[in-house]
Amino acid sequence: KQANGDYKVTVRSSNHKGDSGLYNSHVYLVDNAGKFIGLGGKQVTLDITKTQGTLTIANNDKNRGTFDVVITNLTNPGGITGVVIPVWSDQNGQDDLVWHNATKQEDGSYKVTVSASQHKWNSGKYIVHGYLTDASGKNVSFGATSVDVVAPKKIGSASRGNYDVFNKIVYLDAGHGGYDPGASYFGISEKSLTLAIQSRVKAKLEAEGYQVVTTRTSDAFVDLTDRSRAANASESDIFVSIHINAAGSSDVQGIETYYYQPYAEYPSRINAAYHANPTRLSMSDTLANAIQSSLINATGAQNQGVKRRTFAVLRETTAPAVLLELGFLSNSQEAARLTTSVYQETLANAIVAGIKAYYEKESNV
Template identity: 35%
Template sequence: MKRIFFLIILFIVFLFQTCAVFAEPSKVMSLNYDDNSALVYLNIMESSEGLQKEFKYSKLENPNRIYFDIENSVLIGGKQQLIFEKSNIKEIKLSQFTTNPDVVRAVITFEEGVDTSKIKLINVNGNIVVKCGKLALTNDYFNPIYEEKAENLTYSSVAVNSQVVQKVTIPQNTVNASNSVIADIQQAFENSTLNNSDGKTYDSVVSIDLSSDLKLRTKYYINGYYIKNGGLLVSGLGQITASKMFYLDSPKRVVIDMPNTFVDTKIRNKELKICPDGSCKDVAKIGQFEYNKARLVVTTDKPEKYIPVFSADAQSLLFINADKLKHTDLVNCVANLGKGYVRKIDNKTNELILSFTNPVVHSILRDDKGLNIYLFNVKSYNELDLIKTLQNTYYKELTFSLLPQIGVRASMSLNESDVVKIDQSVDGKAIKITITQGVVNVKDTPVVTAPVKKPSTKGKVVLDAGHGGSDYGAIREGINEKDITLDVTQRVASILKSKGYKVALTRVDDKYVSLQERVEFSENEAPEIFVSIHVNSAVAVEPKGIETHYYHDYSKELAKTVHAHLIKGIDTKDRGLFKSKFYVINHTTVPAILVEMGFISNDEERAALVTDSRKQKTAKAIAEGIIEYIKSQQSK
């Protein structure tokens, strides 16, 4: 009996399955093959009723094959077929088996002698998997979506035939801007409509137009390229990977390369106007830059404004001016950032996996100074849990900011020589960030003399109102952390000044101040102590109470003193002291603490936090704790 190759056939539920209700029935979008990882994908947009719970296959002989049916579903774009070379699986076919009821049938043909009784249909994170042999299956399979040093590969072991080619005319008419970023992106990833063989009309993500016996020489085959909602949508078959964007002059252009990608000859070098209504002069063009590398170029007066937005199934890329993704509320399609996992691969390479409750729509922006990842539909995250996970790891300087009308931004400073690679899981619910540190040329590194630290000013306090400006901090029910922290901080300053203490504030109004700028401000002011004021939040609604954080041991006494006054003055839960590596209390060189005055995520505590009474009690307690600590230091 022939040995079965360990091949998985994976059926992925599409990007917005948990975020919107689609018209019946479910839509089977495309059959794709990734030769690099021996995976075949059948993308499905679920109906509101979801897919059937159980899938059973039937065996047939002459030739040796199995089949299974996807009930209440339609196949977009006609029959599809994969033919394998040098594999125990010879062929996979998809077809619309019946139209009333709607049933799509998958047929897998094996070499003679392969024992099909060993095959199992199982469920992994809501995905249908056909398992052959004793393959160890994991739930966290990742595909690369961003690589700065992508290896050029050639994939030639599979040929694809599209038995029914459906020609689709992509509409060029403009679409009114939506009030939601998520709605914009969701609409953009839902393509035009096409008439199916059953006479009904369904939304389509990709239109299949493959010539007979086309060799998939690359991981991604682009056959969709058109304007959608003020941006350029690129779609196709396989798994998209993008490289770091760069800019060119004369004329101004932004360029993004897609390695291991093949562009359909019908759309190569085709120019498209980004704004058909004439509101901008931006022009896009896509071409086959190398035999297995695609290049997308947009000529524009504002190249730095363009960002790539990746769909959760990594089969579509929306390239759009960021200004056109404004004015949103994130209520239709939300995910929460759950856990983080860090692994050190070697002395130079580390990886971080971020997991989410739902598929995440994201953008990756990398420049010579650092990395920014925008998570457009992420509503919340637990900052304390992430800090605990990242502390004492390479990713300890990674910061998270909740940006209203956008989502969450993850930021980290990097050297120009550092190499970034980002993968996402097949279900779109996890992202893996791998960074390999670059080599620093010691000869070219200037010798910098450390500045002489200023002596601290006795009786002087730096107060730091958390967040500000574009960084809103935690948000619930239209209430922003940045507003509460500024109000309470100003009240603390007023009390201290009335007692004769010198006070300096890192911000006095609603403006953005980076963490590094806050530390630099404190070092320049040379205070006796530093106090940062924040509001806590959690994914769950139950947590409430006050926490006080410190990092350096010499800050513990200050933390204990201020915390005692907070617990005495405010009727809420005492959550205690924490030794935490928050940036501002780690990098300041004087005793420094961070106060979490309550949970904005708790309905009862949120209602209290916005009242003048709670704000004044909090300010009074912090001020009294500061005064007691300073006096205790003077008596020593």
């Protein structure tokens, strides 16, 4: 019932199997005795675009145990806010089920790279389903396919303490999230900026042939130790935590990068065997300097240098690890720059260039 006494109902094609064609509407009132009294009827013809999409398997690399899932011709009458691809191997049911987030490409398609390393290194048939997320947040199925995967023999990773192995897998950690906003100035929260920059870095790394694992892809809170625990369970070569800085003085500005410094008063909780490993520290030093140099050259920002601290995510992560502070949100000029897509793109390009320089120096891949 409306304010003026009229009655109104919105009919959604999604409640009628999304069908196109002639729709019949009949109207009844219900009296005080519960009796239905017909008032009339109307017809309307709807031309509905049904939910559909095409799942294609590409770049099935039997040497690395990876393949791409490409989604094209994706349409949905309820809108599209994201695409998720659940994948599992046919070994042991769905015990290796992973919901992969696909990334939108410039041509409007979506793509995600799947690795056997994310599925217990299983070989055999992999089941691939496609779901889009509509404007209401509901997941809607649009197709399924499968692919035969040959997984290479598992040889470990830096995240497992083998620093001689390079899988070209990068772990990205967008700082803060959920009820932890991080630094907040001028109506801007650190958690939003770190996620936006991570998204750009992820897409660029994947375009360069790297695989990317992330702590979070939405505004969600993740405990510090859980971030390192997830990284240590992956096959990633490096851990890169993305943050925005703040200071007591609004004059302070610039970019700085941290790697781990052991402090006796802060013993490791889950990484006692590797936190102070000299190889890890040396490789972290190389990674920090490569990214810091690239960031300063690309942005022209004040160089606050490479520093060492015992931050939890650096201490508890087994792989070479760095924490980036990409500017001071407490400085009005840097805050304004950090919110622009142009500057975020510059930062992302520089981070990727630094990561590539690290790989070239350490692994020659």
